Amino acid sequence: MQSGAADALAVVHEHILVCTDCPLHLRRIQAVPGTGPAGARIMAVGEGPGETEDRLGRPFVGAAGNVLTKLLESIGLRREDIYITNVVKCRPPGNRDPEPAEMEACSHFLDAQIEIIRPDVILILGRHALARLLPGAGGISGLHGRRVVRGDRLYVPLYHPAAALYQGSLMRTLEDDMGKVRGYLDEAEARRRQPAQVAAPVRDAPASAPVVPPSLAEPLLRLVSPEPDEPALRLGSPDPVEPAPPEPPGRDQLSLF
Numbered sequence: 001m002q003s004g005a006a007d008a009l010a011v012v013h014e015h016i017l018v019c020t021d022c023p024l025h026l027r028r029i030q031a032v033p034g035t036g037p038a039g040a041r042i043m044a045v046g047e048g049p050g051e052t053e054d055r056l057g058r059p060f061v062g063a064a065g066n067v068l069t070k071l072l073e074s075i076g077l078r079r080e081d082i083y084i085t086n087v088v089k090c091r092p093p094g095n096r097d098p099e100p101a102e103m104e105a106c107s108h109f110l111d112a113q114i115e116i117i118r119p120d121v122i123l124i125l126g127r128h129a130l131a132r133l134l135p136g137a138g139g140i141s142g143l144h145g146r147r148v149v150r151g152d153r154l155y156v157p158l159y160h161p162a163a164a165l166y167q168g169s170l171m172r173t174l175e176d177d178m179g180k181v182r183g184y185l186d187e188a189e190a191r192r193r194q195p196a197q198v199a200a201p202v203r204d205a206p207a208s209a210p211v212v213p214p215s216l217a218e219p220l221l222r223l224v225s226p227e228p229d230e231p232a233l234r235l236g237s238p239d240p241v242e243p244a245p246p247e248p249p250g251r252d253q254l255s256l257f
Helices: 002-017 051-056 063-074 100-117 127-133 161-166 169-193 217-221
Strands: 042-046 083-086 121-125 148-150 153-158
Touching: 002 100, 042 100, 042 127, 063 161, 063 169, 083 100, 100 127, 121 127, 121 169, 153 169, 161 169
Parallel strands: 042 083, 042 121, 121 153
Antiparallel strands: 148 153
């Protein structure tokens, strides 16, 4: 299974490295597919590569990446055990926000990565990744630290690590939210080990119906032996949410990478 998944993920990476589906490829040094094992139980998805990532070909290797590494280590996770990627795989000029057409052009790559890896928990880093993975679910200031279940996927939106570099108070928020992630991982691992018919339900934030874009997943997943389907976690009525505080200044993805 692991060998097949690794082979399928390598095929996705190869397609990303030569992709010319949107204008971002015209100014890149190199595309940044993602790093981490095909069998990772946790996946982190950011916005897009920055200057350092564009040069080195690896995600989250600058100042924001150092913050992410420390956050992972604070809950007993090693960075090398996590699969880390971005919504768009090429650096937007000047680290500007990725445009909708650029995110759409890359969407099938991210979908394939998720389908192949099948992580227990997907960390959504910042508002742009949230808009791509959970459209219509709400804003990052209202959802950060909460688990959101859509289909058979469990997501945890978090502030982007770069935001904490410019607003120090967000570092404590990120640390608290990562503490919750540790609990979510333990629960997900316990459910994964249980027979499907006795898997315990969880209570989560609501999510609207997903938008399914074209995907590379089906042809690539022919390389991967299927696993038994896990039951979708159904949500009850959402808990009341306090009015969301204003977004921190600046952008999710800044030039510190």
